[in-house]
Amino acid sequence: MKAFVMEAGQYKLKDMPEPQAQKGEVVVKIHDAGVNRRDLGLLKRYGDNPEALIIGSDGAGVVESLGEGVTAFNVGDEVIINPGLRWEQNSDAPPAGFDILGMPDHGTFAEKIAISAEQLEKKPAHLSWEEAAGLALPALTGYRALFTKGQLKKGDTLFIPGAGSGVATFLIQFAKNAGATVIVTSRSEDKLAQAKEIGADIAIPTDSDWVKELEGQTIDLVIDSVGGATFNRSLDVLKKGGRIVIFGATTADNVDFNLRSFFYGQYQLFGSTMGSREELRDMIQHIEQHDTHPVVDRVFSLDEAQEAFDYLAEGKQFGKVVLRASE
Known part of the structure; x- marks a missing residue:
């Protein structure tokens, strides 16, 4: 079968042996797979390993065969893949042994x-294949950050620095479903307009004076994945006693901030990563209840996987980038 792999320090398209279902396993014929920013950095971690590893965390497809003991699914079932391994029940942090599909295990x-x-x-019936393919990792990440960690409630105001990522588009939609006000930033006028189209109430330029632009707004919650470039600016607009949730750091892993100002402001800081199977099921129920559709930016063929990676790395997307594995 055709697969996009890491091998000997390179990403490449390669023919790989077709998988067989072992005890407790199923073989899924992948229809579409979602590309995540995580995938872009795996090569640095894998190094020059000569063994080909199929990457990819998200995917949707059809059950093709069943291993011994599998009773919950039937051949022909339409399914999505949970990329979070060995994290079943909601907990304050992932348990020992938690990992994400696509390294070290073969991915999607x-x-x-x-x-x-x-x-x-089970694949939500109201979603197309490309919508379902890019759902699990970013939507689960957003759901946990927003509700489990951020404790968003009706009437709150949410601030999201950066409006174009897949997670950000889910955050906007989920928060609006919950009755919150949503404020976003972007360097792109197009992305600001697109954010408002899917529900953002206020959209401001990233390079503007946030304090001035948001004068009169009471921000209860910030969810930030940009990192060093926005952390202190986010604190500047967060209300005293407000909550800030960090789930990524695309600009810088380290940040300096004034501890005295932080504790006098009584701010609450939370880290968040992915989520449990319990939260994934809650998230699926949420999108079904609210008829929420993931925002898909572009669909590439599996042969165009490197082009899809380049597109995502340049930050051109608004929403999800998807690979079409089969028709």
Whole structure:
């Protein structure tokens, strides 16, 4: 089968053996797979390893065969893949042994995958294949950051620095579903307009004076994945006693901030990563209840995987970038 792999310090398209379902596993024929920013950095971690590893965390497809003991699914079922491994119940932090599909295990950027039946959920019927393919990792990340960690409630005001990522588009939609006011930033006028189209109430330029632009707004919650470039600016507009949730650091891992101002302001700082299977199921129920559709920016073929990576690395997307593995 065709697959996009890491091998000997390179990303490449390669023919790989078709997987077989072992005990407790199923083989899923992948229809579409979602590309995440995580995928872009895996090569640095994998190094010059000569063994080909299929990458990719998100995907949706059809159950093709069942291993011994699998009773929860049938051949022909339409499913999405839960990329969070070995994290079943909601907890304050991931348990020991938690990992994300696509390294060290073979991932979804292939025509087929063999995976534990425990990692599958029924595909929401209202979603297209490309919408379902890019759902699990970014939507679960956003759902946990917003509700489990951020404790967003109706009437709150949410501030999101950076409006174009897949997670940000879910944050906007989920927060509006919950009855919150949403404020976003972007350097792109197009992305500011697109953010308002999917529900953002206020959209301001990233390079503007946030304190001036947001004068009169009471921001209850900030959810930030940009990192060093925006952390202190976010604190400047967050209300005293407000909450800030960090789930990424695309600009810088380290940041300096004034501890005295922080504790006098009684701010609450939370870290968040992905989420549990319990939260994934809650998130799926949420999008079904509210008829929420993921925002898909572009669909590339599996042969165009490197082009899709380049497109995502340049930050051109608004929403999800998807690979079409099979028709």
